[in-house]
Amino acid sequence: MKRIVVCYKWVLDEAYIRLNADMTLDTNQVDHKISDYDRNAIEAGVQAAKALEGTTMGLTFGTAEAKQSLKAALSRGLDESCWVNAEEASQADGAATASALAGAISRIEDVSLVICAEGASDTFARQTAPRIGALLDLPVVTSVCAMELLGNTLLATRKLKDSTETLEVELPCVVAVLPEVNAAPIPGLKAVLAAGKKPVTELTPEDIEADLSPRAKVEQVRGYVMDRKNVVLKEGSAQEKVTELLAHLRKEGVL
Amino acid sequence: MDDEIFDALVIGGGLAGLAAAWTLADQGKSVLVIEKGDYCGAKNVTGGRLYVSPLLPHLGGLLDNAPFERSISREELCVMSAEGSLTLSYTDSSLAALPGQSYSVCRAKLDRYLARQAEKSGAILATKMRVDELIIEDGAVVGVRSGGEALLARTVICCDGVLSLFPQQAGLRGPLEPRHCAVGIKEVVELDAQLINQRFGVSDDQGAARLFLGDATQGRFGGGFLYTNKESIGLGLVLGIEAFSAEGLDLTAPELLERFMQRPEIAPLIAGGQSVEYSAHVIMEGSFDQLSRLYGNGVLVAGEAAGFSLNAGVTVRGMEYALMSGHLAARAVVETCKRDDFSAQSLSVYQKLLEDSFVLKDFRSHRSVAASLDHERFFGFYPGFVTGLMHDLYRVDGPKQPIYPTVRKHLKASVIKDALFKDLGKVRKL
Ligand SMILES: Cc1cc2nc3c(=O)[nH]c(=O)nc-3n(C[C@H](O)[C@H](O)[C@H](O)COP(=O)(O)OP(=O)(O)OC[C@H]3O[C@@H](n4cnc5c(N)ncnc54)[C@H](O)[C@@H]3O)c2cc1C
Numbered sequence: 091m092k093r094i095v096v097c098y099k100w101v102l103d104e105a106y107i108r109l110n111a112d113m114t115l116d117t118n119q120v121d122h123k124i125s126d127y128d129r130n131a132i133e134a135g136v137q138a139a140k141a142l143e144g145t146t147m148g149l150t151f152g153t154a155e156a157k158q159s160l161k162a163a164l165s166r167g168l169d170e171s172c173w174v175n176a177e178e179a180s181q182a183d184g185a186a187t188a189s190a191l192a193g194a195i196s197r198i199e200d201v202s203l204v205i206c207a208e209g210a211s212d213t214f215a216r217q218t219a220p221r222i223g224a225l226l227d228l229p230v231v232t233s234v235c236a237m238e239l240l241g242n243t244l245l246a247t248r249k250l251k252d253s254t255e256t257l258e259v260e261l262p263c264v265v266a267v268l269p270e271v272n273a274a275p276i277p278g279l280k281a282v283l284a285a286g287k288k289p290v291t292e293l294t295p296e297d298i299e300a301d302l303s304p305r306a307k308v309e310q311v312r313g314y315v316m317d318r319k320n321v322v323l324k325e326g327s328a329q330e331k332v333t334e335l336l337a338h339l340r341k342e343g344v345l
Numbered sequence: 346m347d348d349e350i351f352d353a354l355v356i357g358g359g360l361a362g363l364a365a366a367w368t369l370a371d372q373g374k375s376v377l378v379i380e381k382g383d384y385c386g387a388k389n390v391t392g393g394r395l396y397v398s399p400l401l402p403h404l405g406g407l408l409d410n411a412p413f414e415r416s417i418s419r420e421e422l423c424v425m426s427a428e429g430s431l432t433l434s435y436t437d438s439s440l441a442a443l444p445g446q447s448y449s450v451c452r453a454k455l456d457r458y459l460a461r462q463a464e465k466s467g468a469i470l471a472t473k474m475r476v477d478e479l480i481i482e483d484g485a486v487v488g489v490r491s492g493g494e495a496l497l498a499r500t501v502i503c504c505d506g507v508l509s510l511f512p513q514q515a516g517l518r519g520p521l522e523p524r525h526c527a528v529g530i531k532e533v534v535e536l537d538a539q540l541i542n543q544r545f546g547v548s549d550d551q552g553a554a555r556l557f558l559g560d561a562t563q564g565r566f567g568g569g570f571l572y573t574n575k576e577s578i579g580l581g582l583v584l585g586i587e588a589f590s591a592e593g594l595d596l597t598a599p600e601l602l603e604r605f606m607q608r609p610e611i612a613p614l615i616a617g618g619q620s621v622e623y624s625a626h627v628i629m630e631g632s633f634d635q636l637s638r639l640y641g642n643g644v645l646v647a648g649e650a651a652g653f654s655l656n657a658g659v660t661v662r663g664m665e666y667a668l669m670s671g672h673l674a675a676r677a678v679v680e681t682c683k684r685d686d687f688s689a690q691s692l693s694v695y696q697k698l699l700e701d702s703f704v705l706k707d708f709r710s711h712r713s714v715a716a717s718l719d720h721e722r723f724f725g726f727y728p729g730f731v732t733g734l735m736h737d738l739y740r741v742d743g744p745k746q747p748i749y750p751t752v753r754k755h756l757k758a759s760v761i762k763d764a765l766f767k768d769l770g771k772v773r774k775l
Contacts, residue, residue, distance in 0.1 A: 103383070
């Protein structure tokens, strides 16, 4: 049967991260979650499986922490999940991550489609899908905002700056989806319960062929506070002030 | 796939719910906890002191390695008027001994730990899910509805805290009334552990509990509290809702808290700290007569959902009752599973377990405490009287009266004489 592999990342829930006075991050007591955009990737996988009459597998490369992610991912409708458990994941760069994921994917049979999100909600490096494609020598389509499967062909719409591009690609291939691709539903209670009973595979770095040493190393992560512009519109009538306000907002790209 | 029918479905993963889930799972029963928060403890508010001693014989396995903050070795009471305050500080060798009888706790840490323990024992935890209603068939609770889905269980244990609507839905209690409720408002200020040690005269593992009476609540029913955690101080106010909705008060609860934190008794204790958490929650005044009926067909109620919290104005105790009642509800379910009979009659064993435990014993013995305390003299007049007397005793700016005449002057000057006799009667009920 055709298999759809969805790659996802188990990230810190940024809503609970606090900024210390010295701008370092306080991640104590912060739980993890499936990266926001990966929820759409998973949903895209679930829908693709329906179209292809195939099965879905979640795949994550993470530290011991990521074990908790398996149930969370499965409750979103995946059929099974696979976890490459490696301490290296905490220091991995785009190359190491893609190498681990591609290493795992090459062990999986009948893969027709690999789906990633365009970027992870913590780092948004946008490297995973292109690198996996390169490592596996598969076509890659990024920035996908709509997709449809017709037999063995993927019809994908890419979002460009102010236009869209639609292209056709033969399976197997790798796609990176944008959140616009679907509305990922919140899993219901029964889906959560069913998730506990689905099959899970755990791999270690020894099980796969991968280069997990990072070449780009994270030096530090710090909070960033944007300076206020402190623009005060005092002159003129209300009408003029509003017009000026709109002009400012447009200039900032807010509107 | 056939839907599993759980032995017990627990609504709410707070202290009561997690104690119930852990106990059930530990006894090999299938149990599902449904918690609406992002994780257990995400939204739970507590002043922060848990009396551990009475729980250990029953919940040792759950609590032995729990992440408590500091053992409370210093018990302090501060009586405040607008102008001054008198603070009593008590400690003794047994309070200072470790392990202590009571600990300050942070719910975000504690509840998460308990959730992990319950899961390790085999309980299933579903967070970010809210129970919308009970499913009642032929007068018996048979499950719950959540997000449009129905889930069945042999028993449902309602542990969803003070604002629980399910006991009402199950016909076990009437609606909550404002006069039986207080609002708790609290801030957590992060502070270096060494500074806390110095400011409160405690060592690393030990801490202080300080309660405030009088001006903290502008003389109305309620009080202030302050607990030292490992690296933070939790402090706040408990305000009787009826007393504070009455005429004549121009400050809101947040303003009162602000004012409280700026008092000279408090400000130096938290100086240099960073406020990291702000929360508010309803507290049930709590008394034996306001308890919910505790069980019905297929349903049990535990923790604050049942009314198990005692608010005596200055102290609120709810956590140990929540943990213990959750535990006993679970034991009742284990019993009824043996009989395969989940009727009210069968579940009444819960009531019996509670009667034999410190939970209902405390509620019976404190039956009239809150009612007797709900009196302006306790929260307004006496604090003023005490600090006025202290002022004159310690003030020297001319000829000084001996001690006794000073005391007598104060006793005479105030309305205290008749009142004192009446109030002594009330004090006997405490
Ligand atoms: C300011 C303040 C200070 C206090 N100080 C102390 C103190 O020092 N010592 C002490 O012992 N007690 C204190 N208490 C009381 C104590 O916090 C409570 O009695 C105790 O938390 C009750 O525990 P519980 O498990 O019954 O309920 P909770 O801890 O409130 O847990 C209820 C859980 O149910 C969940 N829930 C609610 N509705 C639903 C739903 N529909 N579906 C799914 N989940 C739901 C909630 O998210 C929550 O996690 C204080 C309370 C306050 C507010």
